Structures are given as structure tokens and as C-alpha cells.
Amino acid sequence: MIICVCNHINCKSVRAAVDAGADSPKAVQAHHGCKFQCGKCRPSIGEMISDHMYQRGESPALVPAE
């Protein structure tokens, strides 16, 4: 499922970025060489980061919406 329509970032891409160390929506965008455009995806990416970290057994810190 596409999470960021502007930059064509999907769920799998968000998880890959988190696995590579991205810990914020901005870091996820940067991992894929993108920047926010409309910014509507920020909350969804933040939620996905928290969920993915939780599934990996990490305690998700507050993910800044930036």
C-alpha cells in the first residue's frame, strides 16, 4: 500500500528504512532520497515506524511528527 503518494513510498519501503535505522518520518524520506512535499503522510509514517519498532521488540520512543 502506498503511504506517501507524492514520493511513491509504500509500507515495505517504510519498513526497510526503519530496518536501516530511520527513526522519524523525515529520516524515512531521506533514506529514499526524498523530502516531504505535501506532508500528509507524516502521521502515517510515524505510526508505521512505531508499529514496526514494536514488532521488532524495541520500545518505540515518541516519534516526532516534525
Ligand code: FES
Ligand atoms: S504524501 Fe508524502 S509528502 Fe505528500
